[in-house]
Amino acid sequence: MRLPVRILHVLGRLDRGGAETMIMDLYRNVDRSKIQFDFVIHTNDTCEYSEEIYELGGKIYNVPRYNGKNHIKYKKAWNLLFSQHPEYKIVHGHVRSTAAIYLNIAKKYGLITIAHSHSIASRGNKVEQLVKNTLQLPIRYIADYMFACSEDAGEWLFGKRVKNNRNFYIIKNAIDIKNFTFDKCIRKKVRDLYTLNGRFVIGHVGNFTAPKNHMFLLEVFFIVQKSNENTTLILIGDGELREQIKNRAKNLGINEKVIIAGSKDNVNEFLQSMDLFLFPSLFEGLGMAVVEAQAAGLPCIISDNVPDAVMLTELVEKKTLNSPKKWANAILNMSKIERKNPDNVLKEHGYDIKLQAKQLEEKYVKILNTKSNI
Numbered sequence: 361m362r363l364p365v366r367i368l369h370v371l372g373r374l375d376r377g378g379a380e381t382m383i384m385d386l387y388r389n390v391d392r393s394k395i396q397f398d399f400v401i402h403t404n405d406t407c408e409y410s411e412e413i414y415e416l417g418g419k420i421y422n423v424p425r426y427n428g429k430n431h432i433k434y435k436k437a438w439n440l441l442f443s444q445h446p447e448y449k450i451v452h453g454h455v456r457s458t459a460a461i462y463l464n465i466a467k468k469y470g471l472i473t474i475a476h477s478h479s480i481a482s483r484g485n486k487v488e489q490l491v492k493n494t495l496q497l498p499i500r501y502i503a504d505y506m507f508a509c510s511e512d513a514g515e516w517l518f519g520k521r522v523k524n525n526r527n528f529y530i531i532k533n534a535i536d537i538k539n540f541t542f543d544k545c546i547r548k549k550v551r552d553l554y555t556l557n558g559r560f561v562i563g564h565v566g567n568f569t570a571p572k573n574h575m576f577l578l579e580v581f582f583i584v585q586k587s588n589e590n591t592t593l594i595l596i597g598d599g600e601l602r603e604q605i606k607n608r609a610k611n612l613g614i615n616e617k618v619i620i621a622g623s624k625d626n627v628n629e630f631l632q633s634m635d636l637f638l639f640p641s642l643f644e645g646l647g648m649a650v651v652e653a654q655a656a657g658l659p660c661i662i663s664d665n666v667p668d669a670v671m672l673t674e675l676v677e678k679k680t681l682n683s684p685k686k687w688a689n690a691i692l693n694m695s696k697i698e699r700k701n702p703d704n705v706l707k708e709h710g711y712d713i714k715l716q717a718k719q720l721e722e723k724y725v726k727i728l729n730t731k732s733n734i
Contacts, residue, residue, distance in 0.1 A: 364396040367724060368445075368471075370453040370462060371399060374407035374420070376623050377567060378648055379454045379478040382509070382533045384409055389536075389717035392417060395724055398448075400441065400462075402426070402455065408623070421445075426458045438462045442469040449728060452476060453503075456517065460498040467502070472731055475503035476531070477517035480667070481571070481643040505727060507531050512667045513645035529723060533648040534716035535706075539628045540655035542701050550633035554619060560591045560695060563634035563658075565627055565649040566641070568599030573640040573663070575608055576681060580638065582612045583688035588695070591617065596630050598623040631656035636694060640681060641665055650676065655706055659697045661690055672709050673702045 374380055387397045398419040401407070413420060423437040424430055442448070442465060451466040452474040453459045463473040481489075500506065500518040505527045508514030514522050514530065522528045551557050562581060566572040574595070581593045595605070595618065602620070609615040624630060627649075631637070637653035639662040647666040653675075654660065660676045670676070677694070679687055710716065 364392060364394050365450075365724060365728065366396045366398050366448060368448045368451045369397055369399050370401075370451065370455050370459075372402050372425075372455055373405065374399060374401055374409040374413065376408055376625070378533075378645075379476075380409060382478070382648065383454070384412070385533075385535065385713050386717050386720055387413075387416060387418070389713050390721055395721050408625075423462075426461075434458070435461060435465065438465045442466060442471070449731070450474065450724065452507075454478065456496045456499065457492045458495065460495060460502055463499070463502045467504075472505070472727055473503050474505045474507055474727075475499045475517070477506070477508040477513040477645065479643070479645040480512050480516040505529070509533050509646045509648075510667050510669045512669070516645075531720060532710045532716055533646055533651065534711045534713040535648075535652055535655060536713045537655050537706055537711070540631060540652055542657040542699060543632055546629050547632040550629055554592075554594070554621075554633070556592055556594075556633060558590070560588060560636075561594060561634045562591060562636050562638055562691065563594045563596070563631065563653075564638050565596040565630075565652070566639070567597050568595075568601040568605055570601065571642045571644075572597075573642050573681070574601065574605045576640045576684060577638055578605070578608050578612060578614070578618070579684040580640070580687040580691070581618070582614055583685055584691050585614060585617055587688070587692055592619060593617060594619040594621055594630065594634065596621050596624050596627055627652065628656070631658060634658055635699075636661070636691060638687075638691075639663065639666060640687070642681075644670075646670055651706065651711055654702055655711075657699045657701045659694045659699075661687060661694065672711070673705050675702065 369383055371380055396417055400421045400423055402423055402425040404422050421441055424434055426434050450472045453463055454476050459475050466473050506518045506522055507529050564577055585591045609618045631653055637658040637660040639650050641663050642665055644666045647670040650660055650662055650670045654673045662678055664678045664680050
């Protein structure tokens with residue numbers, strides 16, 4: 361019996377972030393008798409997806425988190441990993457800041473290297489961004505193949521000419537569309553659980569980090585609820601800014617109308633409970649939460665920092681971030697839009713997870729065959 365090809369994915373952690381969730385969705389849908397995913401993460405923690413990965417037959421390896429001072433230790437950990445595991449043929453990297461290090465080491469051991477761009481900006485203050493951007497510059501010259509969630513994300517990490525590179529592929533952040541299709545029974549279940557019946561529910565899905573712009577979101581909601589007291593804001597996610605977000609809601613006097621639901625593995629069900637979706641991000645590689653919201657038939661207002669590629673239906677309206685009041689007026693104007701499922705639009709745009717998983721399988725096989733023929 362032929363063993364599956366094992367692909368080594370490199371991530372920071374295995375929690376419910378954008379890249380991690382995308383990879384897990386693909387992992388659940390690839391033919392694991394042919395393709396198996398294993399993971400290298402930059403922590404010794406047990407993460408939210410760890411147990412499921414073991415159940416699916418995957419393995420998890422740990423390397424230290426890079427801080428500059430541990431450069432030699434970091435390289436040693438990667439050399440040890442590759443020397444002890446010659447079974448790997450492909451390393452698929454999702455961590456940009458140190459990709460130039462671990463992809464270079466992987467190439468020394470004869471592995472095919474893939475760098476994957478999920479964003480269009482670096483997180484952190486200006487100094488941190490400068491350091492990260494400098495560290496990631498060599499990636500375009502080291503990686504054998506370059507993947508991205510969108511053209512914008514590809515150009516940002518690999519350069520404007522990457523679109524003409526035959527080794528550049530867009531891997532769409534697809535979903536299981538049927539799990540997001542609007543369902544009145546699920547809507548009632550969630551709204552009953554959170555006592556939302558009869559209320560106008562505004563929602564957001566995203567990690568509690570600066571790029572998601574929760575503070576602006578709270579300012580918008582503050583204005584909306586003054587015009588319509590029968591509104592609730594529900595936030596799905598968690599992260600480093602959780603306490604700041606809670607305190608800001610309290611200071612604005614809206615904490616009793618703001619539900620911080622935390623990180624959830626049933627986001628699709630929470631989307632059913634909402635009436636409108638807000639996404640005021642400062643930057644996004646794509647904005648997968650907006651795709652999911654459209655799959656659930658939700659009207660969406662998003663910032664003009666989100667790539668146009670996410671606008672798959674007429675449900676989405678873009679606005680600049682210069683005025684919370686204008687966002688609030690747009691919400692009130694959209695509050696009476698009739699909810700409806702977007703039919704096959706998302707599937708036609710390539711956002712069906714089964715289709716993307718099959719295409720990714722084919723890309724891995726093609727890459728391996730190309731290597732063997734050289």
